[in-house]
Amino acid sequence: xxxxxxxxxxxxxxxxxxxxxxxxxxxxxxxxxxxxxxxxxxxxxxxxxxxxxxxxxxxxxxxxxxxxxxxxxxxxxxxxxxxxxxxxxxxxxxxxxxxxxxxxxxxxxxxxxxxxxxxxxxxxxxxxxxxxxxxxxxxxxxxxxxxxxxxxxxxxxxxxxxxxxxxxxxxxxxxxxxxxxxxxxxxxxxxxxxxxxxxxxxxxxxxxxxxxxxxxxxxxxxxxxxxxxxxxxxxxxxxxxxxxxxxxxxxxxxxxxxxxxxxxxxxxxxxxxxxxxxxxxxxxxxxxxxxxxxxxxxxxxxxxxxxxxxxxxxxxxxxxxxxxxxxxxxxxxxxxxxxxxxxxxxxxxxxxxxxxxxxxxxxxxxxxxxxxxxxxxxxxxxxxxxxxxxxxxxxxxxxxxxxxxxxxxxxxxxxxxxxxxxxxxxxxxxxxxxxxxxxxxxxxxxxxxxxxxxxxxxxxxxxxxxxxxxxxxxxxxxxxxxxxxxxxxxxxxxxxxxxxxxxxxxxxxxxxxxxxxxxxxxxxxxxxxxxxxxxxxxxxxxxxxxxxxxxxxxxxxxxxxxxxxxxxxxxxxxxxxxxxxxxxxxxxxxxxxxxxxxxxxxxxxxxxxxxxxxxxxxxxxxxxxxxxxxxxxxxxxxxxxxxxxxxxxxxxxxxxxxxxxxxxxxxxxxxxxxxxxxxxxxxxxxxxxxxxxxxxxxxxxxxxxxxxxxxxxxxxxxxxxxxxxxxxxxxxxxxxxxxxxxxxxxxxxxxxxxxxxxxxxxxxxxxxxxxxxxxxxxxxxxxxxxxxxxxxxxxxxxxxxxxxxxxxxxxxxxxxxxxxxxxxxxxxxxxxxxx
Numbered sequence: 054x055x056x057x058x059x060x061x062x063x064x065x066x067x068x069x070x071x072x073x074x075x076x077x078x079x080x081x082x083x084x085x086x087x088x089x090x091x092x093x094x095x096x097x098x099x100x101x102x103x104x105x106x107x108x109x110x111x112x113x114x115x116x117x118x119x120x121x122x123x124x125x126x127x128x129x130x131x132x133x134x135x136x137x138x139x140x141x142x143x144x145x146x147x148x149x150x151x152x153x154x155x156x157x158x159x160x161x162x163x164x165x166x167x168x169x170x171x172x173x174x175x176x177x178x179x180x181x182x183x184x185x186x187x188x189x190x191x192x193x194x195x196x197x198x199x200x201x202x203x204x205x206x207x208x209x210x211x212x213x214x215x216x217x218x219x220x221x222x223x224x225x226x227x228x229x230x231x232x233x234x235x236x237x238x239x240x241x242x243x244x245x246x247x248x249x250x251x252x253x254x255x256x257x258x259x260x261x262x263x264x265x266x267x268x269x270x271x272x273x274x275x276x277x278x279x280x281x282x283x284x285x286x287x288x289x290x291x292x293x294x295x296x297x298x299x300x301x302x303x304x305x306x307x308x309x310x311x312x313x314x315x316x317x318x319x320x321x322x323x324x325x326x327x328x329x330x331x332x333x334x335x336x337x338x339x340x341x342x343x344x345x346x347x348x349x350x351x352x353x354x355x356x357x358x359x360x361x362x363x364x365x366x367x368x369x370x371x372x373x374x375x376x377x378x379x380x381x382x383x384x385x386x387x388x389x390x391x392x393x394x395x396x397x398x399x400x401x402x403x404x405x406x407x408x409x410x411x412x413x414x415x416x417x418x419x420x421x422x423x424x425x426x427x428x429x430x431x432x433x434x435x436x437x438x439x440x441x442x443x444x445x446x447x448x449x450x451x452x453x454x455x456x457x458x459x460x461x462x463x464x465x466x467x468x469x470x471x472x473x474x475x476x477x478x479x480x481x482x483x484x485x486x487x488x489x490x491x492x493x494x495x496x497x498x499x500x501x502x503x504x505x506x507x508x509x510x511x512x513x514x515x516x517x518x519x520x521x522x523x524x525x526x527x528x529x530x531x532x533x534x535x536x537x538x539x540x541x542x543x544x545x546x547x548x549x550x551x552x553x554x555x556x557x558x559x560x561x562x563x564x565x566x567x568x569x570x571x572x573x574x575x576x577x578x579x580x581x582x583x584x585x586x587x588x589x590x591x592x593x594x595x596x597x598x599x600x601x602x603x604x605x606x607x608x609x610x611x612x613x614x615x616x617x618x619x620x621x622x623x624x625x626x627x628x629x630x631x632x633x634x635x636x637x638x639x640x641x642x643x644x645x646x647x648x649x650x651x652x653x654x655x656x657x658x659x660x661x662x663x664x665x666x667x668x669x670x671x672x673x674x675x676x677x678x679x680x681x682x683x684x685x686x687x688x689x690x691x692x693x694x695x696x697x698x699x700x701x702x703x704x705x706x707x708x709x710x711x712x713x714x715x716x717x718x719x720x721x722x723x724x725x726x727x728x729x730x731x732x733x734x735x736x737x738x739x740x741x742x743x744x745x746x747x748x749x750x751x752x753x754x755x756x757x758x759x760x761x762x763x764x765x766x767x768x769x770x771x772x773x774x775x776x777x778x779x780x781x782x783x784x785x786x787x788x789x790x791x792x793x794x795x796x797x798x799x800x801x802x803x804x805x806x807x808x809x810x811x812x813x814x815x816x817x818x819x820x821x822x823x824x825x826x827x828x829x830x831x832x833x834x835x836x837x838x839x840x841x842x843x844x845x846x847x848x849x850x851x852x853x854x855x856x857x858x859x860x861x862x863x864x865x866x867x868x869x870x871x872x873x874x875x876x877x878x879x880x881x882x883x884x885x886x887x888x
Contacts, residue, residue: 257781258823787816
C-alpha cells in the first residue's frame with residue numbers, strides 16, 4: 054500500500070509539473086527518468102526554452118514527444134536504443150499537423166485543405182483535419198463561398214489542433230477548386246476532377262467507394278449499357294480512355310463483364326480525371342484520362358480494413374517495415390459467386406447473361422455455371438532520404454467463367470472464358486528545390502481467352518478466340534519552377550506494344566485459323582509543357598510528339614488550357630487539343646457462341662486500320678456566389694480514322710470494312726448548392742454525335758451508336774451524425790438504333806430483311822432511381838465500423854438499353870429481335886471494419 058501511495062505521489066507530481074511553465078531542460082530530465090530514455094541536444098538550443106504544456110500521467114512517449122514538438126518548435130527524433138535527438142526543424146522534415154475549422158460557432162465540414170507541395174485533406178463532420186506535410190509547407194483552406202485562408206506549418210504547430218475560423222465571402226481562388234464536388238471526397242481543381250476514395254462516403258446506389266462509378270457522376274460522361282467500366286466521355290468510346298494505375302496502362306477495368314469496378318478503392322490515394330485540356334504528359338488515347346495512384350508516402354503506422362458485400366469480400370493492410378523509410382501495402386478481393394448465389398448476384402447475372410445460352414432459355418438436360426472474379430494489388434514505398442522515393446507496384450485482375458451443358462441426346466458443351474490484366478511498375482522520384490524528376494518503367498499484360506468445345510460421340514471440336522497484349526513503357530518527367538507562378542514540365546516516353554489475336558477451329562484431325570493478327574509497334578514521345586498560375590489567369594500550353602515506327606510518321610499534338618477571371622463572380626474557361634491513338638478495340642463475330650466479350654484489341658496498321666486522330670475545343674463559364682456553383686461548358690470534337698469494325702456497323706447493313714469520321718457537338722451544365730448537412734446538385738448534358746462512312750447511308754452523316762441526345766442527373770445527399778443518405782435520379786433519351794422497314798419471306802427461301810435509315814430511331818426514354826444509406830460507428834480505440842444498404846432501380850423500371858435485328862443462320866431461319874434490358878431492382882448490403 055505504501056509503494057502504491059508513493060507511485061501516485063510521483064505521478065501526480067509529474068502531471069502537475071508538466072502543466073506549469075518549466076525550462077525545457079528541466080522537463081527533459083523528468084522525461085528521461087519517467088520513460089528511461091536519453092535526450093541528445095546542444096545546450097544552446099534548449100537553454101533559453103521555457104515551455105508550458107499539459108500532459109496526462111499515463112501519456113505514452115510518442116504523445117509526449119508530439120506535444121513537445123508543438124510547444125517548443127523543435128524536432129524530437131528517436132534514433133534507436135532509447136536515444137532521442139533534439140534539433141531544429143529542417144524544411145524537408147515531415148510531420149503530422151491537425152486543426153479544427155469553424156463557421157462562426159459551428160464546425161465546418163468539407164473544407165479542402167491543400168498544401169503547396171500538392172497534398173490534400175478534407176475536414177470531417179466535426180471540422181477536424183489531419184495531414185502529414187513537410188515543415189516548410191504552407192496550407193490553404195478552401196471552401197465554396199468562403200475566403201481562402203493560408204497558414205504555414207510552424208503556425209499550426211504553436212497549439213494543439215488550433216481552431217481556425219473561415220470567413221464567408223464571395224471570392225475566387227487562384228485556381229478553380231471545388232471541394233465536395235459531386236460527393237464527399239470528390240473535388241475539382243481547374244479542369245481536373247480529383248477523387249479521394251478514402252474520403253468517399255455514399256453515392257446514389259453505392260455503399261462502397263467506386264472510382265469508375267464516381268467518374269460517371271461527372272457531366273459529359275455516360276454508360277449506355279449501365280456498365281461501370283463502359284465509360285463514354287463526350288461521344289468517345291471506352292477504348293479511347295487512357296486508364297493508368299500507378300503508371301501502368303490497363304486494358305480491362307471491370308469485373309463481372311463490366312458491371313463492377315476492378316480497381317480496389319481502399320488502397321487508392323487519389324484519382325485524376327480529365328476530359329478536356331489534357332496535359333502533354335499523357336498520350337496514346339483520344340478521349341479522357343483516368344490516372345489512379347496509391348499513396349506515395351511511407352506509412353507511419355499499421356492500418357487496414359476488411360469487409361464483404363453481397364458479391365465479394367476483401368481485405369487490405371498497410372504496414373511500416375522500417376520507420377520513416379519503408380512500408381508495404383497489400384490488398385486482396387474475391388467474389389464468392391461460384392459458392393453462394395445471393396439476390397444481388399441473381400440480378401446482375403440476369404442483366405449480364407440475357408440473350409446468351411446461360412440465360413436459362415436453351416433446351417438442355419443439365420447446366421452448370423461457375424463464375425468468379427478476383428484482384429490483388431501490392432505497393433512498396435522506400436524513402437532512403439527526404440529527396441528520393443522509390444516505389445514498386447503490382448496489379449492483377451481476373452474474371453473466369455466456365456459453363457457446361459448437355460443436350461437431350463447426350464451432346465456435351467463446354468464454354469471457358471477468361472479475362473486477365475496484370476501489371477508491374479518501378480519508379481524513382483527525386484525532389485529538389487531547383488527541380489523534380491521522376492522515372493518509371495512499367496509492364497502491362499492483357500489476356501482474353503475463350504474456348505467453346507462440343508463433344509458428340511466421343512469426338513470433340515473446339516472453337517477458340519485469343520487476344521493478348523504485352524505493353525512495355527518507360528517514362529521520364531522533369532519539372533522546373535520558373536519563379537512563384539510559372540513552371541516548365543518536360544519529358545519523354547517510350548512505348549513498345551505487342552498485340553495479337555487469333556480465331557481458330559480445331560479437332561482431332563484438323564486445325565483451321567479463321568483470322569489472326571500479330572503486330573508490334575514502337576512509339577517515341579517527347580513532350581514539353583509550360584504552366585502559369587496567377588491571380589486572374591491560369592494557363593498551360595504544351596506540345597507532345599508521337600513517332601509511330603510502323604507508319605514512319607511523326608505527329609505533333611498541341612494542347613492548351615486556360616481559365617480567366619473576368620470579374621467576380623464569373624470566370625471563363627477554354628481549352629483546345631489534338632491527340633492520336635494507335636490501338637483500339639474492334640467488334641468481332643467470328644467466335645460468338647457465348648456472346649460475351651465480343652471485342653478484341655488491335656494495333657493500327659498501314660493496310661486497314663489508320664491512326665485515330667481527334668481534335669477538341671471547349672469553352673465555358675463558371676459562376677460562384679453565396680454557396681451556389683454553376684458551370685456551363687460547350688465543346689466540339691472531331692474524330693478521324695475510325696472504322697466500321699470499331700463502331701460495330703458491320704451488322705445489320707453489310708459486312709464490308711469501311712473507314713470514316715465522327716463529329717461531336719455537346720453542352721454540359723452543372724448546378725450545385727449546399728444547405729447545412731443537405732446538398733443537392735443537378736447536371737444536364739446535350740450530345741449530338743454524327744458519323745460519316747464512305748459507302749454507308751449514301752455517304753451522308755447518321756447518328757452514332759451511343760448517341761444519347763439529352764441526359765439529366767439529379768442527386769441528393771443528407772448527413773445526420775454518422776448516418777449518410779443519398780438518392781439519385783437518372784433520366785436520358787434512348788440511344789439510337791436501326792429499325793426494320795420490311796421483312797419478306799420468299800416461297801421456299803430465307804427471310805429477307807430491309808432496314809430503315811441507319812440509327813434513325815431512338816429507344817424509349819430511360820430513367821432510374823437509386824438509394825444508399827451508410828452508417829459509421831466507432832468500436833475500440835483503433836477500430837471503426839461501417840454498415841450500409843443500397844438499392845439500384847428502386848421502382849424496378851424495365852429500361853431497354855439496346856435493340857438489334859438479325860436472322861438465324863439456317864435454311865429455316867427466323868427473325869430475331871434482340872433486346873437488352875436494364876438491371877432490375879437490386880439490393881446490396883455491406884459491412885466493413887477499419888483499423
